Amino acid sequence: MKFYSTNNTSSRVSFKEAVFNSMPQDKGLYMPVTIPRLDDKFINNLDSYTLPEIASHVAQNLLGDDIPADDLKAIIKDAINFYAPIVKLEEDVYVLELFHGPSLAFKDFGARFMSRIMSYFLEAGEKQLDVLVATSGDTGGAVALGFLGVPNTRVTILYPKGKVSDIQELQLTTNGQNIRALEIDGTFDDCQALVKQAFTDPELNAKYRLTSANSINIARLIPQTFYYFNAYAQALKQGKSQVVFSVPSGNFGNIGAGLLAWKMGLPVGQFIAATNANDTVPQFLKHGVYEPKPSVATLSNAMDVGNPSNWVRIADLFKDDAGQLNKLITGYSFNDDETLAAINAVYDHYKYVVCPHTAIAWQALKDYQQDIHIDDTVGIFLSTAHPCKFPDVFPQKIADHIEVPAQVKDLQAKDKQSVELGIDFEGFKDYLLKNA
Template sequence: MDFYSTNNPDLRVGFKEAVFNSMPQDKGLYMPVTIPQLPANFIDNLDEYTLSEIAFHVASALLEDAIPADDLKAIINDAINFYAPVVKLGDNVYVLELFHGPSLAFKDFGARFMSRVMGYFLKDGEKVLDVLVATSGDTGGAVALGFLGVPNTRITILYPKGKVSPIQEQQLTTNGQNIRAIEIDGTFDDCQALVKQAFGDAELNEKFRLTSANSINIARLIPQTFYYFNAYAQLLREGKSKVVFAVPSGNFGNIGAGLLAWKMGLPVEHFIAATNANDTVPQFLKSGKYEPKPSVQTLSNAMDVGNPSNWVRIMDMFKDDLKGLNQQITGYSYTDAETETTIKQVFDKYNYVVCPHTAIAWKALTDWQADNTNDEVAGVFLSTAHPCKFPDVFTPEIADAIEVPASVKDLEGKPKQTVVLPNDFDAFKSYLIKNG
């Protein structure tokens, strides 16, 4: 399978080049030349397959012969070695738990798969692969743990100072080895802009072999389709064959992967894009005018994105058809006050604790269901991070109900290893050159 740039449909590169170059020089994003349709007998019988089997079928269709079958199976079995259960909370209300990986966030799917793919393609003696990544919270920890110890790689993570939770910061700053963390005095959008600027800098590209681990990398997007197919498989076992997904949305890679799965034949009735106060996309869906704006800090910090990179992929899948887009996606946005209220509502109703991002997804699902009553359609909201990562958000009663995983307890007392830089590209560039 070849891949093209969303800014140049005539461009053609192989999967390996798309993974390592991450972003085309024209500043577009890579997409598969054709989106393969999975066989109907596979879709209809998904309930007969395990997660790893589903992942192999989906990846094989998208990658074709880029990686031999046995090698691809080995990569998947190593990367996706945790579960992603669909849990029923109420009538036609289900939660897809995506926080059972090492960093306790859905981004483990993409980060671990991508790190294994890059490790597979890297050869001994090649130039060190410098991976640059901006994070608003969970991406940093997932990438750090996904790449920790991977030979011939060096990971540089930029995060906004004071705008990630303490546990998120511990996950990305306490690793050492081949992982470096930089606190940027700015927002996530600033961090993302610095990374993009680095990719466009001729001197840095001459000196380093640069790539990205953000969701702009196609190797992050592909494995995120796996859990949509697997969620549907679990619903089939429950006797449900119709589904809507409510997806917490920041940089829009998560819902972008769901839409890619839908394009491949997954029978999804509708997608719900749930955002916080950073409501660029919900406003666009209402007005038809796309107006990026500076991000604002919220309780759901991993979604604090004012100009989501992956939106261009979604527009590309719909060929800028706003009518078709609105038929398949509905956007909702919520304030911090509404988020806090929702966390309590979910706990009181189900005795279930959700993180702020997940709360927004549940709220969006229930609001959508109120206007679209259909007993045949299962509503699934995505739980994207373990609630223990946001201890300051909860009331004492709810906090006491959270079971803190051992991996989090192990982080306590580990020294923070980080560098503080201003929101200035020259300072970032100088750091990379001096420490290269």
């Protein structure tokens, strides 16, 4: 499979080059030249396959001969070694739990797959791979654990000071070995801007072999399609063949992967883009004007993105039919008060605890179901992080019912190690050059 830049559709690179270069020099994002449509027999019988079997089939169709089938199966078996169940809350409402991986967030799918793909492609004697990643919360922890101890790699994580939860920060800053953390005195957008500028800086690229672990990397996007197919497979087992997905959305990689799955033939009736106060995309879907704006801090911090990078991928998917985009995606946004109300409502209705991001997805689904009455359609909202990662958000009656996993208790006994930097690129560049 070949890949092109969204800023130059005539360009062509291999999957390996797209993974290692991460972002083209023209500042676009890589997309597959062709998006294969999976055969109806596979789609209609998804319920007869396991998650690893589904993942291998989807990946093989996307990547073609870039990785031999047996090698790809081995990578997936190692990377996706946890489950992602859908849980029924009411007759037409299910939650897709994506927090059963090592970092307790959905980003384990992308980070673990990508780290193993990079390790697979790295050859003996090659220059060390320097992975730069900006995080608004969960990406950094998933990437840190995904790459921890991977030979010939070093990961530098940039996160916004004071804008991630205590547990998220511990996941970023307590790893040591080949993982280092930079605490940036700014927003996620500032962190992301520093990473993007580094990729186009000649001096840094001459000295280091830079790549990204953010969702701008195509190797992060591909494995996120797996759980959409798998969720549909589980719905089929429940006798449900008509589904809509409500997706907590920040940098729009998650819903972008769902739309890629739809392009491959997954029969999804609607995607709901659920955001917090950073509502650039919902406003675009309502008014037709795309206006990025500075991000604002919210309780759902992993979604605090005012200029989502992956929107260019979504626009590219529908470049030949922009009208279809507006038909397929509905946007909803909620402020912190509405988020807290949703957390309480979910607990009161189901005795089920959701993180702030998940609460927004649930509320968006319920609003959509009230606005659009469709019979025989099940709504699946994505639970993107374990609620224990946000202990300060919950009232005591809910907090008392959160089970804290053992790995979190282990984190709390470790010491934070990070370097504080400002938002100026020269300061970031100087740090990289002086800390080879």
